[in-house]
Amino acid sequence: MSTHETIAADLQFDGPPELMNDLDYLQLALKLAAQGVALASPNPLVGSVVVRDGGIVGRGFHRYLDLKHAEVWALEEAGERARGSTVYVNLEPCCHRGEGKRTSPCVQALINAGVARVVASMLDPNPRVNGRGFSELQAAGIEVSVGGFEKDARRLNEKYIKFVTSGLPFIHLKLASSLDGRIATRTGDSRWVTGEEAREASQRLRHEYDAILIGIRTALLDDPLLTDRTGRQRRRALARFVLDAGLNLPVNSQLVRSAGDAPLIVFSSSGADSDRRTALHARGVETVDMPCAGGRLSPAEVFAEIARRDLTSVVVEGGSEVAGSLIAERLIDKLTIFYAPKIIGGRAAVPSIGGQGIERMSEALQLDEVDITCHGADWEITGYPVFADDEPEQG
Numbered sequence: 001m002s003t004h005e006t007i008a009a010d011l012q013f014d015g016p017p018e019l020m021n022d023l024d025y026l027q028l029a030l031k032l033a034a035q036g037v038a039l040a041s042p043n044p045l046v047g048s049v050v051v052r053d054g055g056i057v058g059r060g061f062h063r064y065l066d067l068k069h070a071e072v073w074a075l076e077e078a079g080e081r082a083r084g085s086t087v088y089v090n091l092e093p094c095c096h097r098g099e100g101k102r103t104s105p106c107v108q109a110l111i112n113a114g115v116a117r118v119v120a121s122m123l124d125p126n127p128r129v130n131g132r133g134f135s136e137l138q139a140a141g142i143e144v145s146v147g148g149f150e151k152d153a154r155r156l157n158e159k160y161i162k163f164v165t166s167g168l169p170f171i172h173l174k175l176a177s178s179l180d181g182r183i184a185t186r187t188g189d190s191r192w193v194t195g196e197e198a199r200e201a202s203q204r205l206r207h208e209y210d211a212i213l214i215g216i217r218t219a220l221l222d223d224p225l226l227t228d229r230t231g232r233q234r235r236r237a238l239a240r241f242v243l244d245a246g247l248n249l250p251v252n253s254q255l256v257r258s259a260g261d262a263p264l265i266v267f268s269s270s271g272a273d274s275d276r277r278t279a280l281h282a283r284g285v286e287t288v289d290m291p292c293a294g295g296r297l298s299p300a301e302v303f304a305e306i307a308r309r310d311l312t313s314v315v316v317e318g319g320s321e322v323a324g325s326l327i328a329e330r331l332i333d334k335l336t337i338f339y340a341p342k343i344i345g346g347r348a349a350v351p352s353i354g355g356q357g358i359e360r361m362s363e364a365l366q367l368d369e370v371d372i373t374c375h376g377a378d379w380e381i382t383g384y385p386v387f388a389d390d391e392p393e394q395g
């Protein structure tokens, strides 16, 4: 059985079919969509359920390599039973041919199959769709209902939404901190701040991202590998990026030694030593010169370059200076700090967020929609930064 079939078989609804309403089916579509994590990017996560006479007759979710979209998988499973059915999907069906004409429009497939109704959680904000999918369905006489589980649907596709609406990747800053806000001791030692369970959760978080980024001092002090070690399937290897203006990354570091197995790209300045550049290239490392702002590589340019590679999301794993500069430039979309119930102490210990900081408490960065989860003895706190410009205007 393919992974697709295994997942579909696992997702049996436990309860009599007649008790299912629209929301139950939409929830199932969302669950199916989530099976595409690390497999669908740069496309959205989409799941679909076809229901006829109170029973599920088709299910599908999208994986980039399959070429077929979720609705098409589900309609194929339903076959003739799709005629007169209701199709549930977490995102507006597409009305355009996919990149390089790889895939055909789902709207046409729905019309051809003779479905009676489409229920979707949200409109696709991709400028190529943005309501056109719904309009074409309605023009063909198909009833369209939109809105159930919209918040969950938006959360599920937050990376895709940021990418298609801004042309930039979704940026998630993740750190592991002591209770007193330190991410390493005064000597730079950070192995390990949190326990095994939090570190496993951190690996699961990595799995959801297309790319990972760190600063050169983290590379020098921690010698990390920065790979996805969840063992879960992914379409593209996690792309690893280092901010290193002077090309100081050692050729014997774990990052460079593994460059043949997982992509490693070093952002440098044009003035960096050419012998170092040659030595890195010889080991399969790509270097990209970036403009500098105030003596530092420009993070905005860095993320624009990452997006040009069709990478829709980046998890930033430190260190302190990089975290401070991204927050100062308001580039963070999501923030996770794993807190260990430990005190490191000391003025010279590495603070979680470096840089200049702020003068007044009123300028502190507020997080919204905060989730707190326990992992063994540690806590994960995740939220969405509310930068001043995001706040609703006072009437």
Ligand SMILES: NC(=O)c1ccc[n+]([C@@H]2O[C@H](COP(=O)([O-])OP(=O)(O)OC[C@H]3O[C@@H](n4cnc5c(N)ncnc54)[C@H](OP(=O)(O)O)[C@@H]3O)[C@@H](O)[C@H]2O)c1
Residues within 6 Å of the ligand: 174, 175, 176, 177, 182, 183, 184, 185, 187, 188, 189, 190, 193, 214, 215, 216, 217, 218, 219, 221, 222, 243, 244, 245, 246, 295, 296, 297, 298, 299, 317, 318, 319, 320, 321, 322, 323, 325, 326, 350, 354
């Ligand atoms: N507990 C955790 O979660 C965690 C995670 C990561 C790191 N750490 C710890 O944090 C420490 C390293 O943090 P750090 O603050 O010293 O260094 P860092 O943030 O890892 O690296 C800073 C360096 O990155 C380069 N860089 C290039 N562009 C930059 C930009 N726009 N903004 C900021 N930096 C830029 C600069 O070097 P160039 O000018 O030479 O390019 C800068 O000196 C280590 O002790 C490590 O163990 C802890």
